[in-house]
Amino acid sequence: MNFSLGYLATGRFRWVVYATIFSLVITIIFWGQGYVKDHMVERYLVYKNGEKLGAVSNPEVINIWLEQKQKELSTKNPQVILVADAGGLTYSYEKAFRAKIDNSSVIHRLENGLLLKATGVEIQIDGKPVGTVKDTDTAQGILDQIKSKYTPERKVLALSLNESQKAGKPMVETNDFLQKVSMVKVNTNPENITTPEKVASMLESGNAQPVTYTVQAGDCVSCIAKKFNISSDVIYQNNSWIENDFIKIGEQLDLTVLQPMLSVKTVETRTDALEIPLGVIYEKDDAMRAGTSEIVAEGKNGLKKVVYRVTKINGRLVEEVPIDETLVEAPIDKIVKQGTKVVKGNGTGSFAWPIYGAKLTSEFGKRWGKLHAGTDTVSSNRTIMSADHGKVIFAGEKSGYGNCIMIDHQNGYTTLYAHLSKIEVTDGQLIEKGEKIGVMGSTGDSTGVHLHFEIQKDGQQENPLKYLSK
Numbered sequence: 001m002n003f004s005l006g007y008l009a010t011g012r013f014r015w016v017v018y019a020t021i022f023s024l025v026i027t028i029i030f031w032g033q034g035y036v037k038d039h040m041v042e043r044y045l046v047y048k049n050g051e052k053l054g055a056v057s058n059p060e061v062i063n064i065w066l067e068q069k070q071k072e073l074s075t076k077n078p079q080v081i082l083v084a085d086a087g088g089l090t091y092s093y094e095k096a097f098r099a100k101i102d103n104s105s106v107i108h109r110l111e112n113g114l115l116l117k118a119t120g121v122e123i124q125i126d127g128k129p130v131g132t133v134k135d136t137d138t139a140q141g142i143l144d145q146i147k148s149k150y151t152p153e154r155k156v157l158a159l160s161l162n163e164s165q166k167a168g169k170p171m172v173e174t175n176d177f178l179q180k181v182s183m184v185k186v187n188t189n190p191e192n193i194t195t196p197e198k199v200a201s202m203l204e205s206g207n208a209q210p211v212t213y214t215v216q217a218g219d220c221v222s223c224i225a226k227k228f229n230i231s232s233d234v235i236y237q238n239n240s241w242i243e244n245d246f247i248k249i250g251e252q253l254d255l256t257v258l259q260p261m262l263s264v265k266t267v268e269t270r271t272d273a274l275e276i277p278l279g280v281i282y283e284k285d286d287a288m289r290a291g292t293s294e295i296v297a298e299g300k301n302g303l304k305k306v307v308y309r310v311t312k313i314n315g316r317l318v319e320e321v322p323i324d325e326t327l328v329e330a331p332i333d334k335i336v337k338q339g340t341k342v343v344k345g346n347g348t349g350s351f352a353w354p355i356y357g358a359k360l361t362s363e364f365g366k367r368w369g370k371l372h373a374g375t376d377t378v379s380s381n382r383t384i385m386s387a388d389h390g391k392v393i394f395a396g397e398k399s400g401y402g403n404c405i406m407i408d409h410q411n412g413y414t415t416l417y418a419h420l421s422k423i424e425v426t427d428g429q430l431i432e433k434g435e436k437i438g439v440m441g442s443t444g445d446s447t448g449v450h451l452h453f454e455i456q457k458d459g460q461q462e463n464p465l466k467y468l469s470k
């Protein structure tokens, strides 16, 4: 039987054949499409700086790995903030038939090329970098610590009198660095991050080289200061054990001059309570004798509150200006009454020599078993003067005394002048201190020209030399 295709194609069954082939082809197409569909893979190609590293299922895989890496780093290095840098990664998405994904191989390649970078905060003084620390908090902490050294206790001043009387509790107004201080965030190598202590020391000492000196014979604090061309203050500050400038041979002195890079300017207000001294008012009183006085009112010092604005640089006073003054209590003047009344003949209570250039020949005291009640003097000048103001109560001859004058000074004292050759006053006469009353002589019981002079106080004999300057 000739069973050719031509026959089939042309035979009576041809429609059946066509339909069978057609349905077969359709079946194969649909089946194939399902197979392909089932074997298509979604993936992300990973490129580092343009170089293809491989394919991952999702960029999230890389991100999670990086985050994990970051956590590990910060646990291992708490002093430094490290950043894991995998490089510039790009991803390209694709969907391909039976494509390969290998997350761990991509991560492995990234791990090998991982860069560790530190982040830090650089402290700059007037634009000049001083050091880099871990973070802003650390930098701020160093600056605050330096500032706080020059910040007195922040206390609010109580304005009551009792509080203000307590001396100077300063109140800080401002507290600033004189230099421009900036903090700049930087990325750097981990080894460039320094400790806060190192940066603080740099800021405070300016990297000064330590200088020590051994005290030698003949040294003194100011001599050493001069020798090294430094201030004595530096020596006292660095060597606080020195007391009263006392240094011994062989002792070690620290002469390091710090050059702080930062200066703290503090402006404070301080309130002081100051005494206002009282004044004294003198009132003349003509009912009181001249030379006497009497306190009428004691008076009282006043009180004022003065507010000063005090400027300090690194704790050293540079300016102090009074900015406010309040009177708390006005002073009360002391009042003194002074007598002006002059009474002629009233003694002052102090005595002058009754002769010029007196030469003592016999003193007051026991003489030949008897009291010599006065002082004997001689002088080439024979003028006799009253020793104080007074009133003549006797002027004449007296047994043993010869020509004699007695003067009552009307203050309890009486004086006596004896052996005069001449009396020049009369009984009852008012006499001034230093006024001539007679002439020296040798009348009465006398062996030569001299003055016998007596002082009585309330009727009792006194040694005249007690009252006369020698």
Ligand SMILES: [Zn+2]
Residues within 6 Å of the ligand: 362, 372, 374, 375, 376, 451, 452, 453
């Ligand atoms: Zn005598």
